[in-house]
Amino acid sequence: MAETTERVLRLLGLFQARSVWTGPELIEVLGVTTRTLRRDIGRLRDLGYPVEATPGVGGGYRFGAGGHMPPLLLEEDEVVAVTVALRVGAQGISAIGEPAVRALTKLDQVMPPRLRVEVAALADATALLPGATDDVDTGVLVVLAHAIRDRVRARFDYTGRTGEGSERDVEPYRLVATGRRWYLLAWDLRRQDWRTFRLDRMAGVRASTFRFTPREAPDAVEHVRRAVTRSGYAxxxxxxxxxxxxxxxxxxxxxxxxxxxxxxxxxxxxxxxxxxxxxxxxxxxxxxxxxxxxxxxxxxxxxxxxxxxxxxxxxxxxxxxxxx
The missing domain is CATH 3.30.70 (Alpha-Beta Plaits)
Structure with missing residues (x-):
């Protein structure tokens, strides 16, 4: 039993470090059989951790949102207060925007659905003085931060500067806050080139379970700065x-x-x-x-x-x- 418990805790740690794994990867890291892996996944689900399975080529296991809070870290009211504060920080204060997004990503990974409702209600009742950054949905920030961390593709509809819409399938690398706007540096799979996307022009943002091998990426801040300069403003x-x-x-x-x-x-x-x-x-x-x-x-x-x-x-x- 002790060995089983230790293995399940290690499996949980792997999912908290990276939320998407293929079955063969987990079998190799844990040194177990396919049958044992399925049993351990079942034990995590019995404990309330939402492990989702994606069949087919490129599929695997995803650690979904809505798991239990880690014990002895935060009370539920503290979780709600911290999450709302981080949402404000991510949108309104450029100096702490990126760290706030990283913290939101971790909280989103383990927050039960009931607390999500409370957070959403407080967020809807909270207003920010305009002028710091554009009105970017923090949910979009969290989805993209998850995809960057897990090295999985992201898909979204994008409206360009001329108003023309297109569907994008990208390998996301870095979120950059300029003080006015949030941008995503990503490898565009259709155009086979690096592209910079404004988050306020995205819609239907979602992360896939298809992982990618990281490319040698340009400096994100410098690339965004050049892209913004080229595209210009009105x-x-x-x-x-x-x-x-x-x-x-x-x-x-x-x-x-x-x-x-x-x-x-x-x-x-x-x-x-x-x-x-x-x-x-x-x-x-x-x-x-x-x-x-x-x-x-x-x-x-x-x-x-x-x-x-x-x-x-x-x-x-x-x-x-x-x-x-």
């Missing part, structure tokens, strides 16, 4: 601020703009966005926090957007022209 702006470039860089993250020095107490900031009104808001607040005067270099429409934002918040209207 609006690109240049403004000048009566502040040192170092101070501007501390206030404006690199993902939001690039500051260069024009001399002591004067810098130029280049930024871009699809929403000119949102960009006007960020720049106005940055200038206010820096105690700096902001002058619009380009485009003229940014002046109007800034004036509209100032009027909306009830502040003293900015002078018309190219500055405020």
């Amino acid at each position: 609006h690109r702006v240049r403004v000048r601020l009566t502040a040192d470039a170092a101070d501007v860089r501390r206030r404006v993250p690199e993902a939001y703009g690039t500051a260069t020095s024009l001399g002591p107490g004067l810098s130029e900031l280049e930024s871009s966005a699809d929403d000119l009104g949102l960009l006007a808001r960020h720049l106005t607040l940055a200038a206010h926090d820096l105690g700096a005067r902001l002058t619009v270099v380009d485009p003229p429409g940014l002046v109007t957007a800034i004036d509209e934002f100032v009027a909306a918040v009830g502040a003293t209207p900015a002078p018309h022209g190219d500055s405020m």
Whole structure:
């Protein structure tokens, strides 16, 4: 019995380290027969762990969502509180976004269905102040994080910048948060090339049980940065601020703009966005926090957007022209 218990615990550990395994892989790692493996899988199921079997070529065993919480770690109310906090962190705070997704992935792996209902209810009742990142479904983040960890293919419908839709079958490698958006770096199987996908343009995201052998991948952050630069945004702006470039860089993250020095107490900031009104808001607040005067270099429409934002918040209207 002790040997059986030790083997089942080891099997559980394998599933927690990687949720998708083929039968031959488990037989080799555990050193057991096919019959013994099936018995041990049955024991895990009897204990409440949702091990799903996928038949056919490329199939295997998947450790599904909804298992018991590990004992003596968190009370149920603590699980709910932590999960909701992680969802907020994953969406609203770029500095902790990626670690929050990893933690969500682990919690999602073991959370019972009843707690999922409580978490969903609290998440629906929680609002984030807009402006940190796009509204990305944390469920999508968790699914992709699972697929990256388990090295299994992911499939989704994708809407490109021109509005054209397509189905994608990819090998996912890395999630990257830029401070505005979440991106996925993946190998596109149809196009046989590396591609960058915006998560807010995905729909019907799902992970398969088909595993892949990792390729030599490019640097994810640099690849996303180049892809974003190539694709561009609807609006690109240049403004000048009566502040040192170092101070501007501390206030404006690199993902939001690039500051260069024009001399002591004067810098130029280049930024871009699809929403000119949102960009006007960020720049106005940055200038206010820096105690700096902001002058619009380009485009003229940014002046109007800034004036509209100032009027909306009830502040003293900015002078018309190219500055405020």
